[in-house]
Amino acid sequence: MRIGELADRVGVSTRTLRHYESLGLLPGRRGSNGYRVYDDADVRAVREIRMLVGLGFALEETRPFVDCLRAGHERAGSCPDSLAVLRRKIAEVDESVDRLRRVRAELGDQLVEATHARCEFSLFSP
Amino acid sequence: MRIGELADRVGVSTRTLRHYESLGLLPGRRGSNGYRVYDDADVRAVREIRMLVGLGFALEETRPFVDCLRAGHERAGSCPDSLAVLRRKIAEVDESVDRLRRVRAELGDQLVEATHARCEFSLFSP
DNA sequence: CTAGACCTTGACGCCGACGTCAACGCCAGC
DNA sequence: GCTGGCGTTGACGTCGGCGTCAAGGTCTAG
Known part of the structure; x- marks a missing residue:
């Protein structure tokens, strides 16, 4: 599959996928026409990345997981x-x-104090 | 007082103070020589900003607090x-x-599952 | 008079994860 | 053959909160 289809299947932009490749998270395989070519393993890899990113991982932190899959x-x-x-x-x-x-x-403390301040203020300056 | 003294008193850099001024959080009062001039109210303002930033406020979010003090x-x-x-x-x-x-x-779940995977792996492939 | 410690403005750099644009190549259908 | 929809690389923009020069002005102590 090509980059657009992969992007659609995992719900990210093609720019995002190229970015991942530039970080070495995705392979740079090409077809005879120079187009990037992906397979199901790449779909899994990107899904793994997105899941981890969703949990707050930085892209660099997902690398061991991607490598683990690829191994x-x-x-x-x-x-x-x-x-x-x-x-x-x-x-x-x-x-x-x-x-x-x-x-x-x-x-919470700040809110309580600030509210008190307003009450006293309203008491003395109606 | 001038910018260096204010910076020392609140523990920030002069660059930080100029940045705050560029956002309109600090006034741009100048002495006759063009130097910025600050007073105790400004010390309080910067302390307030730093306290709020320490609690996770963005600088823009501190504006109402600074304005409140200035009022x-x-x-x-x-x-x-x-x-x-x-x-x-x-x-x-x-x-x-x-x-x-x-x-x-x-x-936590991921860790448990991954650990299980390793245990089974070690059981079947010692 | 001069060193050096302060101050000024302006502008570029950084981090992360891309968005967006430019300018071009490749290929299918009409 | 030509349009339109894919793909390609390269490079600059974004957001926040400053850091870090660079090139100068100002003031004070010796």
Whole structure:
């Protein structure tokens, strides 16, 4: 299949696919006319990338997963490098959640204080 | 005071302060020599900005708070526009936390599945 | 008088993940 | 043969929040 069909099948732009190729995430196979040629393995690779990106992975972080697939493994996350990235990402997400919860608490306090300020203001300056 | 002293007092670079001025967050008052001149109100404004940025606000989102201070209010969050941004930000953070918790769960599943895949692999291909 | 520590404006660089445009090649159907 | 719809490369634009020069002006201490 050519680039337009792959793009349609996974729901991304052709520009995106060319970008992935420029990063080495997709192969640069060409037909006799110079057009890029893709197969079902590439569809899987791009779906894997999009899934991971949707979970907050940077493109570079998806590389071990793509490589794992390309090495013939059934599951992209089953290779050591993928597992390492996966664990690191989980730790990052845990940290982000903790931080955001603290931020949330802080913002809640700010809102309460600001609201109090407005009440007092309205009491003394009606 | 001049820009260097303000920068030192709040712990940011002079470039940052000029950037804030270019956004209209800081005034462009000048002395007779063309140097920027700041006072204690500006120190407060920049501290407010940095606090909010530290909580995840974009610079544009700090504008209502800065304006509120400049309007003479004691608390930067006590003006209607500030309160609106504050509430919106709280909603955003709540959404982010929810989303990240789902992502966290999804990543945990992925890790479990990938680990299983490795175990089976090691069982059948020692 | 001069060094050097401050200040000024202007402009380009960076990061990530592409969007968008230009200018062209290839191929099918009419 | 010509139009239209695919494909190609190259390169610049976007967004945010500044960093980092470069080329100068200003002020103060020695």
